Amino acid sequence: MSRPDEFRFEDLEVDRLRAIRQRFLDAGESAQGIGDYWASDLDLLHYDAVFAERIGWKWDAVLDEVDARGGLAVAAARGATVLDWGCGTGIASRRFVERFGAGRVLLHDRSARAMAYSARRLGELEQPPEVERWLDALDAPIDVLLVSHVLTELEGQALTDLIAVAERSTAVVWVESGNRPASRQLSRLRDLLLPGFDVVAPCPHDGPCSALLAGGEQWCHFYAKPPAAVFSDPDWVRLFKQLGIDLRALPYAFFALEKDSELDGPAPDHRLLGRPQIGSRVATVWVCEAAGLAQREVVKSRDKELFRRLKKEVGVREMG
Numbered sequence: 036m037s038r039p040d041e042f043r044f045e046d047l048e049v050d051r052l053r054a055i056r057q058r059f060l061d062a063g064e065s066a067q068g069i070g071d072y073w074a075s076d077l078d079l080l081h082y083d084a085v086f087a088e089r090i091g092w093k094w095d096a097v098l099d100e101v102d103a104r105g106g107l108a109v110a111a112a113r114g115a116t117v118l119d120w121g122c123g124t125g126i127a128s129r130r131f132v133e134r135f136g137a138g139r140v141l142l143h144d145r146s147a148r149a150m151a152y153s154a155r156r157l158g159e160l161e162q163p164p165e166v167e168r169w170l171d172a173l174d175a176p177i178d179v180l181l182v183s184h185v186l187t188e189l190e191g192q193a194l195t196d197l198i199a200v201a202e203r204s205t206a207v208v209w210v211e212s213g214n215r216p217a218s219r220q221l222s223r224l225r226d227l228l229l230p231g232f233d234v235v236a237p238c239p240h241d242g243p244c245s246a247l248l249a250g251g252e253q254w255c256h257f258y259a260k261p262p263a264a265v266f267s268d269p270d271w272v273r274l275f276k277q278l279g280i281d282l283r284a285l286p287y288a289f290f291a292l293e294k295d296s297e298l299d300g301p302a303p304d305h306r307l308l309g310r311p312q313i314g315s316r317v318a319t320v321w322v323c324e325a326a327g328l329a330q331r332e333v334v335k336s337r338d339k340e341l342f343r344r345l346k347k348e349v350g351v352r353e354m355g
């Protein structure tokens with residue numbers, strides 16, 4: 036878990052955290068957006084220490100999956116140029132650099148204060164990349180575009196611009212909250228971008244998004260796990276209780292796309308979505324397959340090992 040040097044739990048103001056959280060909820064609900072809300076460095080520090088850290092756990096899960104698929108050769112092969120678009124405190128680029136390294140990180144945010152904060156934190160990494168402010172007019176080549184939790188704040192033109200940036204990037208990793216509207220919007224973006232890219236993750240096929248095609252109640256989302264140490268850390272447990280946030284529920288949606296990818300082997304033939312429903316003898320899971328979305332039953336007496344694993348999955352989230 037990486038925390039800024041100056042971070043101590045006792046310094047955190049719960050009311051400030053509540054106000055920041057409320058601002059995000061407002062930003063998501065307001066049709067006009069709410070403008071630059073990064074009012075102070077202290078707000079950024081609070082966001083970074085708590086909410087961004089939580090987003091970082093989602094990025095860990097995403098990058099694990101990308102890594103396991105052998106994705107992002109473009110990043111592994113050389114010091115990639117990475118653009119963190121809507122960087123906030125830069126959690127996406129920090130997690131990325133910690134995992135893959137990077138030659139140069141370009142930061143973009145409508146808040147100059149946020150970019151300055153991100154640059155400072157990137158500079159504290161063990162192997163700090165070069166950091167610059169991104170200027171679209173420079174038309175810099177982008178190896179990896181990172182986008183994290185910005186979709187609900189973007190109005191028409193900003194989203195159009197971002198899609199154009201994605202189209203000219205070699206790889207795109209985009210992570211959003213796992214709620215239904217955000218996930219559906221992300222699935223539509225995946226389908227829009229797909230003709231120019233290969234799917235690295237999470238899809239087991241490169242056809243149109245099965246969750247969108249199915250149209251019903253299901254949507255493409257997953258659950259990340261915070262590090263085990265978080266559950267036994269009384270500071271984290273108390274803080275999330277005070278904020279009314281379930282520490283165990285880390286829903287996220289994402290896609291990782293890459294041009295001319297060099298993946299390790301074929302895509303898995305299916306991908307579990309959401310949470311399994313565990314009964315005493317049957318577990319019900321939603322799976323995405325090349326043929327579409329399907330609900331499957333895992334019967335304990337017939338498939339003990341899989342049933343046990345699904346139960347453990349849910350059980351881990353029920354801890355703490």
Ligand SMILES: C[S@@+](CC[C@H](N)C(=O)[O-])C[C@H]1O[C@@H](n2cnc3c(N)ncnc32)[C@H](O)[C@@H]1O
Pocket residue numbers: 059071072087090120121122123124125126127143144145146149182183184185188189190193
């Ligand atoms: C919810 S924060 C997420 C920050 C960071 N990516 C993360 O995952 O923690 C959304 C960020 O997008 C930025 N943002 C919103 N609209 C933007 C726009 N039109 N252009 C550039 N940045 C924007 C905000 O200033 C904010 O820093």
